[in-house]
Amino acid sequence: MSYGYSHDLVEANKAADRRLVGVALGRFCIKQGISVSEVADYFKVSRMTIYNWFRGVTLPSRDNEDAIRGFLIRSTKHRS
Numbered sequence: 001m002s003y004g005y006s007h008d009l010v011e012a013n014k015a016a017d018r019r020l021v022g023v024a025l026g027r028f029c030i031k032q033g034i035s036v037s038e039v040a041d042y043f044k045v046s047r048m049t050i051y052n053w054f055r056g057v058t059l060p061s062r063d064n065e066d067a068i069r070g071f072l073i074r075s076t077k078h079r080s
Contacts (some may be wrong), residue, residue, distance in 0.1 A: 002035075003034060004035050005010040005030050005036075007029075009026075009051065009054060009055070010030055012054070012056075013027060013030060013054050013055060013056075014027075016054075016055055016056030018054050019067050020053075020056045020059065021052070021053075021059075021060060021069060021072075022052070022053025022054060022056060022058070022059065022068065022069045023054065023055075023056045023059055024068075024072060025039070025053060025054065025068050025071070025072065026053065026054030026055070028072055028075065028076075029054070030054075032075075036050045036054075037053065040073070043060075043064055043067060043068070045064070049052040
């Protein structure tokens with residue numbers, strides 16, 4: 001677990017539906033220690049939006065969903 005993430009957020013992410021792209025993004029970022037601020041800046045949304053995606057509370061827009069999928073694909077290739 002990254003020190004940048006609260007225990008509550010990590011547990012909420014683990015309990016959320018892993019099929020949701022925002023939850024998948026959360027799992028990746030938590031595992032890699034990528035901060036919420038970095039993710040928010042990258043996708044040009046608020047930190048609260050990122051927390052909600054990570055918890056599966058809200059869904060990204062179609063454009064953001066596509067961008068997240070691309071980000072995860074690129075990031076996974078670079079880290080393997």
